[in-house]
Amino acid sequence: MTLLDLTVIVPLLNEEESLPELAAWIDRVAQANQYQYEVIFVDDGSTDTSWQVIQDLANQNPHIKGIKFQRNYGKSAALNEGFAAAQGKVVVTMDADLQDSPEEIPEFIHMINVEGYNMVSGWKRKRFDNKLTKNLPSKFFNGVTSKVSGIKLHDFNCGLKAYDNKVIKNVEVYGEMHRYIPVLAKNAGFKRIGEKVVQHQARKYGVSKFGWNRFVNGFLDLLTVQFVGKFGKKPMHFFGLFGALIFLVGFSFILYLVICKFIWWDTYSVYTRPPFYMALTLILMGTMFFLAGFLAELMVRNAPERNQYAIDEKLRL
16 A cells, blocks of 8 residues: 555544634645645544534645544543544654644654654743743753653653654554653653754634643553553563562561571460461562463463564564
């Protein structure tokens, strides 16, 4: 299948006012650079007339496509469906609120096609959001994520990103993992992850759809991504090792109590000592962790995607 030059994926929720302006802006940029392109609007259960606007735009412009969810599933689900449908060699994601500028697209494409990056994340160095409720928490969140993941990015949550087609076909975005697509890409073996300073514009229509809960959920999702990326295909390496260590600590307590019993046979009671009950608890916990790892390993072994890996190239096969 011959790939297009560009796919632009726009997840949205109740953005009826901004869609015509955004579609026209993307078209101007694509036509000026002679891109063979498509725009995929993913309506994440809007309750306004966003879907009707998308239908009207698609009737006017054959490059525009749409996906409509029956209800609101979240940005990750919208991006995942957009990734599955994308036919562009370079895939660019952006928000529908006009705070991301399509004028950045040519430089993104250059960084993917010429400089060889697997993906490039936008960095809104100068923001027009509320400093107390968005900017400061976002800086803290991005700093922690960069430290934990080992990926040197300033703005993981920026909606404006560009990907090589191979990246989006080898990552699955679910839950609220859209913040961690760079981490998912790294876990899939795509190491060349770059960053580009992008222009951030003040919101022209509507209101922000994100609240404080995204930061709490974000840290929980980060732990999930890191764990799944490292132990997703080998859970026994985590649960088995952790369980074995706890079991050994508990067994050491029991051994200590038995030795004490032999030394002070008449005066020492094993069952009345607090370490005895600590040892039993640790042994039970260690056994449960080991069994959890064993069961997880059986589930992974029988999962249909157990041998799905990101393949870069094949030669003479």
